[in-house]
Amino acid sequence: MHIDKLSFEDTMSFISSSVGALLVVDGSTDRYKSIIRRGIFEDYISETGTYNDLIAKLWFHFNNSSESITEDYHVFIPTTGKFIGKYSRRINISVNDTTHVVQMTIYPMNDNCYLFILDELDKSQYREESLTNKKVTTIQNTYLFSMYVDLVKDTTDSISISEISDETTNVQLKYSEWRLMIVNMIYPDDQPLFLERSDPEYLRKHLAPGQTSSFDCLMMNLEGKYIWVKLIFSRSETNNDDDFRFVYMVQNIHDEAVELMSTLKKYEDLASKDPLTNIFNHGRIETELCNAIRQFKKNGEPVSAIMLDIDFFKNVNDTYGHSIGDTTIVQFTNIVNSFFKDKNVAFGRWGGEEFVAVCYGMNGDEAQNSAEELRALIAGKSFTKVGSITCSIGTTCIRSDDSFRSAFERLDKALYSAKASGRNCVRSL
Numbered sequence: 394m395h396i397d398k399l400s401f402e403d404t405m406s407f408i409s410s411s412v413g414a415l416l417v418v419d420g421s422t423d424r425y426k427s428i429i430r431r432g433i434f435e436d437y438i439s440e441t442g443t444y445n446d447l448i449a450k451l452w453f454h455f456n457n458s459s460e461s462i463t464e465d466y467h468v469f470i471p472t473t474g475k476f477i478g479k480y481s482r483r484i485n486i487s488v489n490d491t492t493h494v495v496q497m498t499i500y501p502m503n504d505n506c507y508l509f510i511l512d513e514l515d516k517s518q519y520r521e522e523s524l525t526n527k528k529v530t531t532i533q534n535t536y537l538f539s540m541y542v543d544l545v546k547d548t549t550d551s552i553s554i555s556e557i558s559d560e561t562t563n564v565q566l567k568y569s570e571w572r573l574m575i576v577n578m579i580y581p582d583d584q585p586l587f588l589e590r591s592d593p594e595y596l597r598k599h600l601a602p603g604q605t606s607s608f609d610c611l612m613m614n615l616e617g618k619y620i621w622v623k624l625i626f627s628r629s630e631t632n633n634d635d636d637f638r639f640v641y642m643v644q645n646i647h648d649e650a651v652e653l654m655s656t657l658k659k660y661e662d663l664a665s666k667d668p669l670t671n672i673f674n675h676g677r678i679e680t681e682l683c684n685a686i687r688q689f690k691k692n693g694e695p696v697s698a699i700m701l702d703i704d705f706f707k708n709v710n711d712t713y714g715h716s717i718g719d720t721t722i723v724q725f726t727n728i729v730n731s732f733f734k735d736k737n738v739a740f741g742r743w744g745g746e747e748f749v750a751v752c753y754g755m756n757g758d759e760a761q762n763s764a765e766e767l768r769a770l771i772a773g774k775s776f777t778k779v780g781s782i783t784c785s786i787g788t789t790c791i792r793s794d795d796s797f798r799s800a801f802e803r804l805d806k807a808l809y810s811a812k813a814s815g816r817n818c819v820r821s822l
Contacts, residue, residue, distance in 0.1 A: 413512045418444050420474055420505035433488045433513055448474045452484050455556055459487035463617030468574055475565040476501050537643045542568050544593045544637035556615050580611035580619050596626060597637055603630035609646065621650035667742040669719055670726040678741025681751045686800060689791045696791040697760030698800065699750040700808045704783045704816040706746035717778045722746065724776050732767050757790035757821060764788050764819045772817060783817035
Protein backbone atom coordinates (compact mmCIF):
# COMPACT_ATOMS: atom_id res chain seq x y z
CA MET A 394 0.00 0.00 0.00
CA HIS A 395 1.40 3.36 -1.05
CA ILE A 396 1.48 5.99 1.68
CA ASP A 397 0.05 8.63 -0.66
CA LYS A 398 -3.16 6.59 -0.84
CA LEU A 399 -3.55 6.27 2.93
CA SER A 400 -6.31 8.38 4.46
CA PHE A 401 -6.90 9.43 8.04
CA GLU A 402 -9.65 6.82 8.25
CA ASP A 403 -7.23 4.11 7.03
CA THR A 404 -4.67 4.92 9.72
CA MET A 405 -7.34 5.09 12.43
CA SER A 406 -8.69 1.75 11.29
CA PHE A 407 -5.20 0.27 11.46
CA ILE A 408 -4.63 1.65 14.95
CA SER A 409 -7.99 0.40 16.24
CA SER A 410 -7.26 -3.08 14.89
CA SER A 411 -3.71 -3.17 16.30
CA VAL A 412 -3.80 -1.52 19.70
CA GLY A 413 -3.88 -3.87 22.69
CA ALA A 414 -6.25 -1.86 24.84
CA LEU A 415 -8.03 1.47 24.58
CA LEU A 416 -9.66 2.84 27.72
CA VAL A 417 -11.50 6.04 28.55
CA VAL A 418 -11.29 7.30 32.11
CA ASP A 419 -13.30 9.78 34.13
CA GLY A 420 -11.24 10.64 37.19
CA SER A 421 -13.96 12.84 38.69
CA THR A 422 -16.32 9.85 39.03
CA ASP A 423 -13.53 7.28 39.57
CA ARG A 424 -14.68 5.19 36.60
CA TYR A 425 -13.18 3.74 33.42
CA LYS A 426 -14.59 1.99 30.38
CA SER A 427 -12.82 -0.32 27.93
CA ILE A 428 -13.29 0.52 24.25
CA ILE A 429 -10.86 -2.12 22.98
CA ARG A 430 -9.41 -5.18 24.76
CA ARG A 431 -7.47 -7.88 23.01
CA GLY A 432 -4.66 -10.31 23.70
CA ILE A 433 -3.35 -10.28 27.25
CA PHE A 434 -5.59 -7.31 28.12
CA GLU A 435 -8.83 -9.19 27.46
CA ASP A 436 -8.60 -11.03 30.78
CA TYR A 437 -6.31 -8.61 32.61
CA ILE A 438 -8.56 -5.55 32.36
CA SER A 439 -12.29 -5.59 33.05
CA GLU A 440 -14.76 -3.98 30.69
CA THR A 441 -15.62 -1.36 33.32
CA GLY A 442 -14.43 -0.59 36.82
CA THR A 443 -13.09 2.03 39.19
CA TYR A 444 -10.17 4.19 38.16
CA ASN A 445 -8.40 3.62 41.49
CA ASP A 446 -8.52 -0.15 40.95
CA LEU A 447 -7.16 0.30 37.41
CA ILE A 448 -4.19 2.34 38.67
CA ALA A 449 -3.46 -0.21 41.39
CA LYS A 450 -3.63 -3.04 38.85
CA LEU A 451 -1.39 -1.34 36.29
CA TRP A 452 1.44 -0.07 38.47
CA PHE A 453 0.80 -0.39 42.22
CA HIS A 454 2.35 -3.84 42.27
CA PHE A 455 5.88 -5.16 42.53
CA ASN A 456 7.97 -5.01 39.39
CA ASN A 457 7.69 -8.23 37.32
CA SER A 458 5.01 -9.56 39.67
CA SER A 459 1.25 -9.47 40.17
CA GLU A 460 1.74 -9.17 43.92
CA SER A 461 0.15 -5.95 45.17
CA ILE A 462 1.98 -3.56 47.45
CA THR A 463 0.63 -3.03 50.96
CA GLU A 464 -2.66 -1.13 51.27
CA ASP A 465 -0.96 1.63 53.32
CA TYR A 466 0.73 2.95 50.16
CA HIS A 467 -2.54 3.02 48.23
CA VAL A 468 -3.08 6.44 49.82
CA PHE A 469 -0.97 7.78 46.93
CA ILE A 470 -3.25 6.35 44.20
CA PRO A 471 -5.41 9.48 43.81
CA THR A 472 -2.31 11.63 43.23
CA THR A 473 -0.89 9.11 40.76
CA GLY A 474 -3.94 9.20 38.48
CA LYS A 475 -3.79 12.90 37.63
CA PHE A 476 -2.12 13.96 34.39
CA ILE A 477 -1.48 17.50 33.19
CA GLY A 478 -0.11 16.67 29.74
CA LYS A 479 0.53 13.64 27.58
CA TYR A 480 2.31 10.90 29.51
CA SER A 481 4.06 7.75 28.37
CA ARG A 482 5.98 5.04 30.19
CA ARG A 483 6.67 1.33 30.18
CA ILE A 484 5.12 -0.89 32.80
CA ASN A 485 5.53 -4.56 33.60
CA ILE A 486 2.41 -6.61 34.22
CA SER A 487 2.13 -10.27 35.16
CA VAL A 488 -0.46 -12.43 33.42
CA ASN A 489 -0.61 -16.14 34.31
CA ASP A 490 2.81 -15.83 36.02
CA THR A 491 4.36 -14.44 32.84
CA THR A 492 5.78 -10.92 32.76
CA HIS A 493 4.75 -8.72 29.85
CA VAL A 494 6.28 -5.34 29.01
CA VAL A 495 3.60 -2.81 28.09
CA GLN A 496 3.91 0.66 26.60
CA MET A 497 1.30 2.88 28.23
CA THR A 498 0.40 6.25 26.68
CA ILE A 499 -2.11 8.61 28.30
CA TYR A 500 -3.83 11.55 26.61
CA PRO A 501 -5.75 14.07 28.73
CA MET A 502 -9.03 14.80 26.89
CA ASN A 503 -10.43 17.43 29.26
CA ASP A 504 -10.60 18.08 32.99
CA ASN A 505 -9.81 14.76 34.75
CA CYS A 506 -10.77 12.66 31.71
CA TYR A 507 -8.12 10.59 29.94
CA LEU A 508 -7.56 8.22 27.05
CA PHE A 509 -5.33 5.22 27.89
CA ILE A 510 -3.61 3.29 25.08
CA LEU A 511 -1.84 0.07 26.10
CA ASP A 512 0.32 -2.08 23.83
CA GLU A 513 2.43 -5.11 24.61
CA LEU A 514 5.95 -4.77 23.24
CA ASP A 515 7.61 -7.51 21.27
CA LYS A 516 10.41 -9.04 23.34
CA SER A 517 12.99 -8.31 20.68
CA GLN A 518 12.27 -4.58 21.11
CA TYR A 519 13.43 -4.42 24.70
CA ARG A 520 15.76 -7.41 25.23
CA GLU A 521 18.95 -5.40 24.70
CA GLU A 522 17.61 -2.51 26.75
CA SER A 523 16.61 -4.92 29.52
CA LEU A 524 20.14 -6.32 29.72
CA THR A 525 21.49 -2.78 30.06
CA ASN A 526 18.94 -1.97 32.76
CA LYS A 527 19.96 -5.06 34.72
CA LYS A 528 23.53 -3.81 34.86
CA VAL A 529 22.32 -0.47 36.18
CA THR A 530 19.96 -2.17 38.61
CA THR A 531 22.78 -4.18 40.17
CA ILE A 532 24.38 -0.85 41.09
CA GLN A 533 21.22 0.96 42.19
CA ASN A 534 19.16 -1.85 43.72
CA THR A 535 19.66 -0.56 47.26
CA TYR A 536 17.82 2.67 46.38
CA LEU A 537 14.13 2.00 46.88
CA PHE A 538 12.83 5.49 46.12
CA SER A 539 14.00 8.81 44.73
CA MET A 540 12.47 12.11 43.66
CA TYR A 541 13.27 15.77 43.03
CA VAL A 542 11.92 18.39 45.40
CA ASP A 543 11.52 22.12 44.78
CA LEU A 544 10.83 23.83 48.10
CA VAL A 545 10.14 27.22 46.51
CA LYS A 546 7.37 25.80 44.30
CA ASP A 547 6.46 23.11 46.87
CA THR A 548 6.55 20.44 44.16
CA THR A 549 7.81 16.89 43.63
CA ASP A 550 8.69 15.29 40.31
CA SER A 551 10.70 12.49 38.67
CA ILE A 552 9.51 10.06 41.32
CA SER A 553 11.12 6.64 40.94
CA ILE A 554 10.09 3.55 42.94
CA SER A 555 12.51 0.80 41.98
CA GLU A 556 10.37 -2.04 43.33
CA ILE A 557 7.46 -0.95 41.12
CA SER A 558 9.15 0.15 37.91
CA ASP A 559 12.49 1.06 36.38
CA GLU A 560 10.92 4.26 35.07
CA THR A 561 9.74 7.41 36.84
CA THR A 562 6.18 7.48 38.13
CA ASN A 563 3.62 10.18 37.45
CA VAL A 564 2.50 11.68 40.77
CA GLN A 565 0.88 15.13 41.01
CA LEU A 566 1.72 15.91 44.63
CA LYS A 567 3.05 18.86 46.58
CA TYR A 568 6.07 18.23 48.79
CA SER A 569 4.15 19.47 51.84
CA GLU A 570 1.36 16.97 51.10
CA TRP A 571 3.77 14.11 50.39
CA ARG A 572 5.63 14.73 53.65
CA LEU A 573 2.48 14.50 55.78
CA MET A 574 1.37 11.35 53.96
CA ILE A 575 4.66 9.46 54.00
CA VAL A 576 5.25 10.14 57.72
CA ASN A 577 2.62 7.46 58.41
CA MET A 578 4.98 4.91 56.81
CA ILE A 579 7.75 5.82 59.27
CA TYR A 580 8.00 3.79 62.48
CA PRO A 581 6.15 5.77 65.22
CA ASP A 582 9.26 6.26 67.36
CA ASP A 583 11.13 7.72 64.36
CA GLN A 584 8.35 10.02 63.13
CA PRO A 585 9.44 13.10 65.16
CA LEU A 586 12.96 12.83 63.68
CA PHE A 587 11.55 12.48 60.15
CA LEU A 588 9.29 15.51 60.56
CA GLU A 589 12.19 17.57 61.90
CA ARG A 590 14.74 16.60 59.24
CA SER A 591 12.31 16.80 56.30
CA ASP A 592 10.87 20.15 57.35
CA PRO A 593 11.41 22.76 54.58
CA GLU A 594 12.78 25.31 57.06
CA TYR A 595 15.25 22.76 58.42
CA LEU A 596 16.45 21.92 54.90
CA ARG A 597 16.83 25.58 53.97
CA LYS A 598 18.77 26.34 57.14
CA HIS A 599 21.07 23.33 57.37
CA LEU A 600 21.93 22.38 53.77
CA ALA A 601 24.07 24.69 51.66
CA PRO A 602 24.22 24.13 47.87
CA GLY A 603 25.93 20.81 47.15
CA GLN A 604 25.58 19.51 50.72
CA THR A 605 23.95 16.21 51.72
CA SER A 606 22.23 15.19 54.92
CA SER A 607 21.06 11.71 55.90
CA PHE A 608 19.66 9.77 58.84
CA ASP A 609 18.62 6.19 59.53
CA CYS A 610 15.17 5.08 60.62
CA LEU A 611 12.65 2.26 60.35
CA MET A 612 10.22 2.62 57.45
CA MET A 613 7.42 0.44 56.14
CA ASN A 614 8.30 -1.13 52.81
CA LEU A 615 5.85 -1.96 50.04
CA GLU A 616 5.20 -5.36 51.62
CA GLY A 617 4.04 -3.72 54.84
CA LYS A 618 7.13 -4.65 56.87
CA TYR A 619 9.35 -2.18 58.73
CA ILE A 620 12.93 -2.18 57.47
CA TRP A 621 15.99 -0.04 58.20
CA VAL A 622 16.51 2.66 55.60
CA LYS A 623 18.76 5.67 55.12
CA LEU A 624 16.86 8.81 54.14
CA ILE A 625 19.02 11.17 52.10
CA PHE A 626 18.48 14.83 51.19
CA SER A 627 20.98 16.36 48.77
CA ARG A 628 20.70 20.02 47.77
CA SER A 629 21.34 20.84 44.14
CA GLU A 630 24.46 22.91 43.56
CA THR A 631 23.52 26.11 41.74
CA ASN A 632 24.73 29.70 41.70
CA ASN A 633 21.46 30.93 43.17
CA ASP A 634 21.38 30.81 46.99
CA ASP A 635 17.59 31.14 46.87
CA ASP A 636 17.22 28.02 44.71
CA PHE A 637 16.10 25.27 47.07
CA ARG A 638 15.97 22.13 44.95
CA PHE A 639 16.81 18.76 46.45
CA VAL A 640 17.22 15.13 45.52
CA TYR A 641 15.55 12.87 48.07
CA MET A 642 16.43 9.16 48.18
CA VAL A 643 15.55 6.15 50.32
CA GLN A 644 18.32 3.55 50.58
CA ASN A 645 17.69 0.04 51.86
CA ILE A 646 20.27 -0.63 54.61
CA HIS A 647 18.25 -3.28 56.45
CA ASP A 648 20.63 -6.23 56.11
CA GLU A 649 23.66 -4.15 57.05
CA ALA A 650 21.84 -2.54 60.00
CA VAL A 651 20.64 -5.89 61.35
CA GLU A 652 24.13 -7.35 61.01
CA LEU A 653 25.64 -4.31 62.76
CA MET A 654 23.12 -4.47 65.61
CA SER A 655 23.78 -8.20 65.97
CA THR A 656 27.51 -7.53 66.21
CA LEU A 657 26.98 -4.73 68.73
CA LYS A 658 24.69 -7.00 70.74
CA LYS A 659 27.35 -9.68 70.75
CA TYR A 660 29.99 -7.29 72.07
CA GLU A 661 27.50 -5.85 74.55
CA ASP A 662 26.90 -9.36 75.86
CA LEU A 663 30.63 -9.99 76.09
CA ALA A 664 31.03 -6.79 78.10
CA SER A 665 28.06 -7.61 80.33
CA LYS A 666 28.48 -11.33 80.92
CA ASP A 667 30.63 -13.31 83.30
CA PRO A 668 32.83 -15.52 81.07
CA LEU A 669 32.58 -18.63 83.29
CA THR A 670 28.83 -18.69 84.02
CA ASN A 671 27.48 -16.60 81.10
CA ILE A 672 25.27 -14.62 83.48
CA PHE A 673 25.57 -10.88 84.20
CA ASN A 674 28.94 -9.81 85.59
CA HIS A 675 29.54 -7.55 88.59
CA GLY A 676 29.31 -4.29 86.64
CA ARG A 677 26.10 -5.20 84.81
CA ILE A 678 24.25 -6.52 87.89
CA GLU A 679 25.27 -3.38 89.78
CA THR A 680 23.78 -1.30 86.96
CA GLU A 681 20.66 -3.47 87.08
CA LEU A 682 20.21 -2.77 90.79
CA CYS A 683 20.68 0.98 90.24
CA ASN A 684 18.08 0.93 87.45
CA ALA A 685 15.68 -1.07 89.64
CA ILE A 686 15.91 1.55 92.39
CA ARG A 687 15.15 4.34 89.90
CA GLN A 688 12.27 2.35 88.45
CA PHE A 689 10.78 1.76 91.91
CA LYS A 690 10.90 5.47 92.70
CA LYS A 691 9.23 6.23 89.38
CA ASN A 692 6.34 3.75 89.33
CA GLY A 693 6.21 2.26 92.84
CA GLU A 694 6.28 -1.34 91.62
CA PRO A 695 7.97 -3.51 94.30
CA VAL A 696 11.57 -4.58 93.74
CA SER A 697 13.66 -6.86 95.94
CA ALA A 698 17.25 -8.08 95.88
CA ILE A 699 18.62 -11.48 96.84
CA MET A 700 22.30 -12.21 97.56
CA LEU A 701 23.63 -15.78 97.64
CA ASP A 702 26.95 -17.13 98.90
CA ILE A 703 28.08 -20.76 98.51
CA ASP A 704 28.98 -22.02 101.99
CA PHE A 705 32.60 -23.05 102.63
CA PHE A 706 33.47 -22.79 98.94
CA LYS A 707 37.18 -22.44 99.73
CA ASN A 708 37.10 -26.06 100.94
CA VAL A 709 35.82 -27.13 97.52
CA ASN A 710 38.80 -25.53 95.75
CA ASP A 711 41.29 -26.77 98.34
CA THR A 712 39.95 -30.36 98.28
CA TYR A 713 39.03 -30.90 94.63
CA GLY A 714 40.95 -28.20 92.77
CA HIS A 715 39.88 -25.08 90.93
CA SER A 716 38.60 -26.96 87.89
CA ILE A 717 35.99 -28.76 89.98
CA GLY A 718 35.38 -25.47 91.77
CA ASP A 719 34.52 -23.85 88.43
CA THR A 720 32.27 -26.80 87.54
CA THR A 721 30.47 -26.40 90.86
CA ILE A 722 29.90 -22.69 90.27
CA VAL A 723 28.50 -23.37 86.78
CA GLN A 724 26.15 -26.06 88.16
CA PHE A 725 25.06 -23.73 90.95
CA THR A 726 24.37 -20.95 88.41
CA ASN A 727 22.31 -23.27 86.21
CA ILE A 728 20.14 -24.31 89.16
CA VAL A 729 19.46 -20.71 90.18
CA ASN A 730 18.85 -19.62 86.58
CA SER A 731 16.35 -22.44 86.09
CA PHE A 732 14.60 -21.49 89.33
CA PHE A 733 14.18 -17.87 88.20
CA LYS A 734 13.38 -18.57 84.51
CA ASP A 735 9.64 -17.81 84.80
CA LYS A 736 10.16 -14.75 87.01
CA ASN A 737 11.18 -11.21 86.09
CA VAL A 738 14.64 -11.51 87.61
CA ALA A 739 18.09 -10.27 86.57
CA PHE A 740 20.75 -12.62 87.93
CA GLY A 741 24.49 -12.00 88.05
CA ARG A 742 27.78 -13.08 89.58
CA TRP A 743 28.97 -10.52 92.11
CA GLY A 744 32.37 -12.14 92.44
CA GLY A 745 33.90 -15.49 93.42
CA GLU A 746 31.10 -17.58 94.94
CA GLU A 747 28.73 -14.63 95.56
CA PHE A 748 25.68 -13.91 93.39
CA VAL A 749 22.99 -11.23 93.27
CA ALA A 750 19.45 -11.42 91.88
CA VAL A 751 17.36 -8.30 91.24
CA CYS A 752 13.72 -9.37 91.49
CA TYR A 753 11.17 -7.10 89.78
CA GLY A 754 7.60 -7.25 91.04
CA MET A 755 8.57 -9.04 94.30
CA ASN A 756 7.87 -7.51 97.70
CA GLY A 757 9.92 -8.41 100.78
CA ASP A 758 7.84 -11.40 101.85
CA GLU A 759 7.78 -12.85 98.33
CA ALA A 760 11.55 -12.45 98.00
CA GLN A 761 12.11 -14.16 101.37
CA ASN A 762 9.83 -17.06 100.42
CA SER A 763 11.56 -17.48 97.05
CA ALA A 764 14.97 -17.40 98.72
CA GLU A 765 13.95 -20.08 101.22
CA GLU A 766 12.61 -22.27 98.41
CA LEU A 767 15.84 -21.77 96.44
CA ARG A 768 18.00 -22.54 99.51
CA ALA A 769 16.19 -25.86 100.02
CA LEU A 770 16.46 -26.69 96.29
CA ILE A 771 20.24 -26.21 96.30
CA ALA A 772 20.71 -28.18 99.49
CA GLY A 773 18.91 -31.12 97.91
CA LYS A 774 21.04 -31.23 94.75
CA SER A 775 24.11 -33.36 94.12
CA PHE A 776 27.12 -31.61 92.54
CA THR A 777 29.82 -33.32 90.44
CA LYS A 778 32.58 -34.80 92.67
CA VAL A 779 31.60 -32.47 95.51
CA GLY A 780 28.23 -33.98 96.39
CA SER A 781 26.01 -31.74 98.50
CA ILE A 782 26.62 -28.04 99.08
CA THR A 783 24.61 -25.35 100.81
CA CYS A 784 24.32 -21.61 100.49
CA SER A 785 23.55 -18.62 102.69
CA ILE A 786 21.08 -16.05 101.40
CA GLY A 787 20.26 -12.44 102.30
CA THR A 788 17.27 -10.51 100.99
CA THR A 789 16.01 -6.95 101.13
CA CYS A 790 13.17 -4.93 99.64
CA ILE A 791 13.95 -1.63 97.92
CA ARG A 792 12.69 1.44 99.80
CA SER A 793 11.65 4.87 98.59
CA ASP A 794 14.66 6.57 100.24
CA ASP A 795 17.20 4.03 98.96
CA SER A 796 20.36 4.77 97.06
CA PHE A 797 22.43 1.99 95.58
CA ARG A 798 24.78 2.18 98.54
CA SER A 799 22.07 1.98 101.21
CA ALA A 800 20.24 -0.86 99.46
CA PHE A 801 23.40 -2.88 98.91
CA GLU A 802 24.70 -2.35 102.44
CA ARG A 803 21.40 -3.65 103.80
CA LEU A 804 21.55 -6.65 101.44
CA ASP A 805 25.15 -7.38 102.43
CA LYS A 806 24.23 -7.21 106.14
CA ALA A 807 21.36 -9.63 105.55
CA LEU A 808 23.78 -12.12 103.93
CA TYR A 809 26.31 -11.64 106.75
CA SER A 810 23.51 -12.32 109.26
CA ALA A 811 22.69 -15.60 107.46
CA LYS A 812 26.34 -16.67 107.57
CA ALA A 813 26.66 -15.65 111.24
CA SER A 814 23.55 -17.70 112.03
CA GLY A 815 25.27 -20.92 111.01
CA ARG A 816 24.90 -20.70 107.21
CA ASN A 817 22.43 -22.63 105.00
CA CYS A 818 19.67 -20.20 105.95
CA VAL A 819 17.89 -17.04 104.78
CA ARG A 820 17.89 -13.70 106.54
CA SER A 821 16.06 -10.53 105.51
CA LEU A 822 16.52 -6.86 106.36
